[in-house]
Amino acid sequence: MSVRAAALPVPLLRPGGGAAFRRWTERESVFSWLMIVPPLLFLMALVGYPFVYGIWLSLQDRPVAHAGTFVGLRNFVTNAHDPVFWQVARNTFVYTFCATVLKAVGGLGMALVMNQVFPAKNIIRAIMLLPFIVPTVLSTVAWMWILDPSFSVVNWAMFQMGFPKPGPAWLGNPYLAMFSLIMINTWRGLPFYGITLLAGLQTIPPDLHEAAVIDGAGSWARFRYITLPLLMPVIFIVTLFSVIFTFSDFQLVYVLTRGGPANATHLFATYAFDIAMSAGQFGLGASVALAMLPALAVVIMGLAFYMRSR
Amino acid sequence: MVHGHGRFGKAIRLWIPLGFFLIVTLFPFYWMAITSLKPNAELYSTKVMPLIVHHPTLKHYVDLLTETSFLEWTWNTSIVAVVSTAISLLLGSMLAYPLARMRFPGGALIAFTVAATYLVPQPLLFIPLADIINRLNLGNTLTSVILTYPTMLIPFCAWLLMGYFKTVPRDLEDAARIDGATRWQTMVKVILPLCTPGFISAGIFAFTLAQNEFLYALIFLTNTDVRTVPVGAITELVRGDVFYWGQLMAAALLGSIPVAIVYSFFVEHYVSGLTSGSVKA
Numbered sequence: 001m002s003v004r005a006a007a008l009p010v011p012l013l014r015p016g017g018g019a020a021f022r023r024w025t026e027r028e029s030v031f032s033w034l035m036i037v038p039p040l041l042f043l044m045a046l047v048g049y050p051f052v053y054g055i056w057l058s059l060q061d062r063p064v065a066h067a068g069t070f071v072g073l074r075n076f077v078t079n080a081h082d083p084v085f086w087q088v089a090r091n092t093f094v095y096t097f098c099a100t101v102l103k104a105v106g107g108l109g110m111a112l113v114m115n116q117v118f119p120a121k122n123i124i125r126a127i128m129l130l131p132f133i134v135p136t137v138l139s140t141v142a143w144m145w146i147l148d149p150s151f152s153v154v155n156w157a158m159f160q161m162g163f164p165k166p167g168p169a170w171l172g173n174p175y176l177a178m179f180s181l182i183m184i185n186t187w188r189g190l191p192f193y194g195i196t197l198l199a200g201l202q203t204i205p206p207d208l209h210e211a212a213v214i215d216g217a218g219s220w221a222r223f224r225y226i227t228l229p230l231l232m233p234v235i236f237i238v239t240l241f242s243v244i245f246t247f248s249d250f251q252l253v254y255v256l257t258r259g260g261p262a263n264a265t266h267l268f269a270t271y272a273f274d275i276a277m278s279a280g281q282f283g284l285g286a287s288v289a290l291a292m293l294p295a296l297a298v299v300i301m302g303l304a305f306y307m308r309s310r
Numbered sequence: 311m312v313h314g315h316g317r318f319g320k321a322i323r324l325w326i327p328l329g330f331f332l333i334v335t336l337f338p339f340y341w342m343a344i345t346s347l348k349p350n351a352e353l354y355s356t357k358v359m360p361l362i363v364h365h366p367t368l369k370h371y372v373d374l375l376t377e378t379s380f381l382e383w384t385w386n387t388s389i390v391a392v393v394s395t396a397i398s399l400l401l402g403s404m405l406a407y408p409l410a411r412m413r414f415p416g417g418a419l420i421a422f423t424v425a426a427t428y429l430v431p432q433p434l435l436f437i438p439l440a441d442i443i444n445r446l447n448l449g450n451t452l453t454s455v456i457l458t459y460p461t462m463l464i465p466f467c468a469w470l471l472m473g474y475f476k477t478v479p480r481d482l483e484d485a486a487r488i489d490g491a492t493r494w495q496t497m498v499k500v501i502l503p504l505c506t507p508g509f510i511s512a513g514i515f516a517f518t519l520a521q522n523e524f525l526y527a528l529i530f531l532t533n534t535d536v537r538t539v540p541v542g543a544i545t546e547l548v549r550g551d552v553f554y555w556g557q558l559m560a561a562a563l564l565g566s567i568p569v570a571i572v573y574s575f576f577v578e579h580y581v582s583g584l585t586s587g588s589v590k591a
Contacts (some may be wrong), residue, residue, distance in 0.1 A: 022492070029415060031493045034409035036420060039401035039464060046461045047427050047435065054438035113327045124328070126577045133573050133580070135522045137540035138562035142338040145345060145555055151353070153341065153360050187334065191586065194331075199585035241429075248431030249581055251524045255544060269433035269525075276437045277529065286437045293434065301427050304422065 003054075054286050062283035072296065084263050085288065092292075095267060096247045099185040103242055104235065106186065107193020112147035112223075114194065115201045125195065132191040140255045143184050147171055147256075174264030177257050181265055185252055189245075193238055200234035201227070232267045236306065243299055248292060268292045319447060339563075346370050346560040353555055370556035371564075376546075380561055383542035388568070390452055390538060391520035394459035398516050401460065404469025407497060409468070410475035411483070428465035432525050435461075440529050454530040455538070459520050466519070467512040473586050474508030475501065495529050511583035514576045521569050539565040 024030055056073055079085040107235060114125060120227060131139060146153055147170035155167030170180045175200030204227065212222045250269040259266030259274065266274075276285025345353065347366040352358050374380050408414060409421050439458060448454040478501050486496040502509075527541045534546065543561040547554045574579055 004322055006423070028412050028493075028495055031410045035404045035408050037323060038466075040420070042401055042527065043427055043461065043464060046439075046458060047430060050435045050438040050442060051430070053442065054435065057438055057441070102428065110331055113324060113331065116324050118324060118328070122577070124332070126582070127330060128573065129573075129580070129584075130339065131335055133518050133522075133569055134566040135524075135540050135569065137524050137544055138565045139338055141543065141558050141562050142342045142345075145553075145559065146338065146341055148555075149355070151360070156360055178334045187338075187402075188388075191335075196579060196585045199581070212533075222382035242429060246430055248433045250578065252403065254524075266484075269431075272437065273525075276440070282437055283439060289434055289437055292431070294436070296429070297430070300426055308511075 004084070014170065038212050047228075054290065057283050058290050060283040060289035062281070062286075064280035065284055068283060071283070075284045078284065079287055079291065084266070084271070085291075087263055088266045088268060088288075089291070091178065091263075091265060092247060092267045095182060095185070096243060099180045099189065100239060100242055100247050102182065102186040103189045103238055105191050106237075107197055107238075108231075109204055110190060110194030111201055113134035114198045114254070123213055129191045129195055131188045136188060137255055139188065140252055143180075144171075144256055147180055162287045171257055172261055177261060177265050181256060184256070185246060185249065188252075189242060192242065195240050197231060197234060200231050237303075240303055240306075241297055244296060247295060247299075260283050283304075311437065339566075342559045342563045342566075346556055346563055349499075350556065352573075353428065370554075370560045374557045374560045374564070377544060378557070378561075379537070379544060380539070380564070382535060383537050383539045384565070384568070386452060387521060387535060387538040390455050390459065394463060395513055395516040397456070398460045398463035399469045399513055400420055402464045402512065403471050403502070403509075405464065405468040406475055407501075409476075410472040411501070424465050424468050426449050428462075428469060436525055436529055439526070442520050443530055449530060450533045450536050452536055455523070455526055458526050458530070459523060463516040463519060467516055470515070470583055470586050471505065471508050472511045474511075476507040478504050484513075502514035507579060507582075510576060511579040512587070514572065514580050515583040518571060518580070532571050563569075 011211050025034060025072060057068070059070060060068035061071045061074070071139040088114075106289075110128065112120070114128070118124075145151075149169055149172060152167065152170065154170065155163075159165055168176055171177045208226050208230075210220055212226055217225070248269050249267060250273065253265055253267055254272045254273070257265045257272045263271075268288060273286045274285075274289055275281050279285075313580055344361075344363050347363045347368070347370075349367045349369065351364055358364060374496075382508055403419075405424060409417060409424070443449055443454045443458075448457070455470045482500055486500045487493075489497070522540070523538075524540045527538045528545075531537050531541060534542070537545070539561065543558060543565060547561060
């Protein structure tokens, strides 16, 4: 393209400070930073500052609506001597581990099923995602009613099949409550795995499978030596996200059990909420929330390592 | 994997598991729907077969809409979701554009910071944020959530948009620059319009996340008139120990419908938003 008059508007119009300013903003690094500064300031004010302030709070005895006093690591020592804190830690790990494994295996199953040819595929895929898009609290309320102590439809069905009344207390028994939470978390998170792994499956070139068939590979061998290895990067990154959001889950527990019975289902997030919001101990609550940090840091470092290796 | 041929094999490989997934996925929604249509006498009876509605009634819906602030909560939720999505798209694209298309000192560090910010979960921040919102006198205002939702949405939007911004060929940008367009004009008139699908994906995803949010709304919004649907439903349709199951289910269904409608129009965009981080990364 030839250079038209419009190509040189800056020097022609105003050869003063305005032009110099415009030349300055046209520099790549200056333009970049001018763009980046507003969102960066926003994130620093509302993520960076609260994060640091949270650490500062965790070092204080800080009842709500009172000034705090610096107590050093005393909150962390209190936690270390608190059996409930360790129970919460154990609950969080069990919950995260079981739900993540179930979601990964079930999601892989869902993806393999959905990767076949069948009618109305797009509509079915859209329906499968519903648990993931609908507000979690609202679908959890439905689960609460499904597991209601007196009118549970699950217990009704079990009774019809010959189990004795009144049936299990799904949210009242410590083990069953944890089991129920894990199942409901899996129900909600499965589509994220399923649909993402499906997208991953669709990037695998079909000729690989065709060549393997010619070489006499059975369907298990093809899954084991073609599909799974090629899907591994996607599985890794989806699991990473899933671990973080399961580990820091709040809504399910808050709605279904509030951490009960007898703290059997408290997770870090709900326990920190109880201490800070219900008992009004901001400092101690902040220290419980910060206890999530080491495990999260490991996961985030995993991500950094992964990004670098690719 | 199953070695099956013909109809039998297809049933085992496809129809049976597909049916299972569909039933498990949809049952809670079916249960919401029929519970919301049952009269109380039927809801709280152990003698009636519960899987269908024997005497359907709209009473729970009428009560929900006339006796509670449900419509106000819906309005609040929509305002909050729309405004925080708009803020997140604007600020997110301001982050993503230079990161995707320009070289500048500190770029790699910023890119990593954005990714790490996305992974900082809310429960790590809600206690200090509660204190900050209080000190700013923003408690019980929609502003409190409109300001805090973008903290989780901006990194996500930026991450997603970066992928789209990178796909626009460099030649287009060079051509515009040779024609005398400034960097700003090049961005606004040439590159951004080509990335409309990216904005739709990021927008739809951010919108559903904002509709979904619970923790910040629960903490910051304690007055009825500023509550969002999830918080209103769980705090006001449960009075003491009494659960208004019919109204709760009606609220759950009505509260899910706007998200589901918006989602159904943009399923493809939503899916590409969902998968972009992991499949294309």
